[in-house]
Amino acid sequence: ARIVVLISGSGSNLQALLDACVDPGYGARVVAVGADRDGIAGLDRATAAGVPVFVDPLRSYPSRDEWDRALTAHVAEHQPDLVVSAGFLKLVGPQFLAAFGDRYLNTHNTLLPAFPGIHGPRDALAYGVKLTGATLFFVDAGVDTGPIVAQVAVPVLDDDDEETLTERIKEAERRQLVEQIGRLVREGWTITGRKVTIP
């Protein structure tokens, strides 16, 4: 299966996928990595793995609509079976969802529907939950609202700060991402309403 990964940052989730794809039995390979900004470590990880990259900064386009069109076209060039947002910090638009809405996954660093948005671990800590985690889901038009594929729970420890909690979540998140994407590409999936079925 062909995977395009979208990133905005360090790319540790991307790296976990790149490492998994080295095994032919995994059933997938990362055919391109896209970003919304230059100069991020994740792009270097892609290049080091010999994977082509493209960068589409929102501010390079006259409107969000034109950015959405360009991003959709650049992803489509690589004919992905699956598109994975791994720390991609932009909400895609209607054209992207029309093209890839049945195959666009995102990983979020809380147990949704609790604490959506970009400060998940910080918000979970501030609320005082004792259990949080990571959620893998298919993206829909909302913010962190799409049909859930899998979740993994992670404890909040008494002496956690935002950084220690974020790191503990990311370890579990990477494992879940690799396992579940492997399962999806090997077995296929259907999305019916909010329900994701993997045969």
Ligand code: GRF
């Ligand atoms: C992940 O924890 C994701 O849930 C959050 O950003 C992080 C991405 O990290 N939105 P990385 O770039 O894969 O290291």
